[in-house]
Amino acid sequence: MRIARYTPAAGGPASYGLVEGDGDDAVVVRLEGNPFDGVRTTEERTPLGQVRLLAPVEPSKVLCLGRNYAEHAKELGNEVPEIPVVFAKFSTSVVGPDAEVPYPPDTGNLHFEGELAVVIGQECTRVPADRVADVVLGYTVANDLTMRDMQRAEKQWTRAKGFDRSCPLGPWVETDVDPAALSLRTTVNGDVKQDGTTADMLLDVAACVSWVSQTMTLLPGDVVLTGTPAGVGPLQAGDEVTVTLEGIGSLSTRIV
Incomplete structure (x- = not known):
C-alpha cells in the first residue's frame, strides 16, 4: 500500500x-x-x-542515524563511529513533497543528504531487532538538509540539522517494500550526485530502529532516518534536489 x-x-x-x-x-x-x-x-x-x-506523517520526533554509510563518513573526513551516532530533527523541520525551503541565512554551505526513512506504526520501546518489523508501518523518502559549516563548528548537531524545513519527507509511505537493498539516487537540477544502495548501511533498518528505541519511546508516526550514502554536496538558491528510492518514489525540494 x-x-x-x-x-x-x-x-x-x-x-x-x-x-x-x-x-x-x-x-x-x-x-x-x-x-x-x-x-x-x-x-x-x-x-x-x-x-x-503533504508530508505523509506528522511525527512527534525524527531520530536520525549519523555516519551510517562508511563511504559517507570517509568523504567528510570522519571515522566510522564505534557507537551509533543519533541526532534529532523536530516537527517544525518536516515539510512535504515539492516544498520550497528558504536558504538559511545562518549558513554558507547547505548540503543535501538523501535517505531512507522508516515510519513507526505503533508505540514501542526497547524493541529487539527481530521484532522491528512488527512496529514499522512502512518507508518513505527523506532529505536530511544540513548546514554543514555549522555542523563542523558546533559539537552538538541540533541547530545544523534541526532547523525549520530541514526534513522534507514523502511522497507517501510504502508498506510493501524490502528495505535491505534499495537503490538510492539524488539529483540536483537533473545531475546525479548520489547513486547508492541501502545494502551499504552499516546498521540495517532493524538495528537502527532497535538502537534508538532503547532510550526513547517511539510513537505512531515517528520517523527514523537511516543515514546517507556518499556524494553529498552543496545547494544554492534556485536548485531543485530530488531523492529517489527504488520501490517507494521520488521526493523533490526547491531551494529558494
Whole structure:
C-alpha cells in the first residue's frame, strides 16, 4: 500500500488516503481516520493530480542515524563511529513533497543528504531487532538538509540539522517494500550526485530502529532516518534536489 496525506488542490482539511494506480490513472482513496488505527477506506476517490500531497506523517520526533554509510563518513573526513551516532530533527523541520525551503541565512554551505526513512506504526520501546518489523508501518523518502559549516563548528548537531524545513519527507509511505537493498539516487537540477544502495548501511533498518528505541519511546508516526550514502554536496538558491528510492518514489525540494 502507498499511504499518503493530502489536501484537495483547492484547499481544505488534510486526510489520509491510499494511492492506487500510476501515472494519469492514479487516484487517492480517502481513509477513515488515520492508518495507525487500521486502514479503512471510504468511497471518496480523487485523481492524484487534483490533490496536494503533504508530508505523509506528522511525527512527534525524527531520530536520525549519523555516519551510517562508511563511504559517507570517509568523504567528510570522519571515522566510522564505534557507537551509533543519533541526532534529532523536530516537527517544525518536516515539510512535504515539492516544498520550497528558504536558504538559511545562518549558513554558507547547505548540503543535501538523501535517505531512507522508516515510519513507526505503533508505540514501542526497547524493541529487539527481530521484532522491528512488527512496529514499522512502512518507508518513505527523506532529505536530511544540513548546514554543514555549522555542523563542523558546533559539537552538538541540533541547530545544523534541526532547523525549520530541514526534513522534507514523502511522497507517501510504502508498506510493501524490502528495505535491505534499495537503490538510492539524488539529483540536483537533473545531475546525479548520489547513486547508492541501502545494502551499504552499516546498521540495517532493524538495528537502527532497535538502537534508538532503547532510550526513547517511539510513537505512531515517528520517523527514523537511516543515514546517507556518499556524494553529498552543496545547494544554492534556485536548485531543485530530488531523492529517489527504488520501490517507494521520488521526493523533490526547491531551494529558494
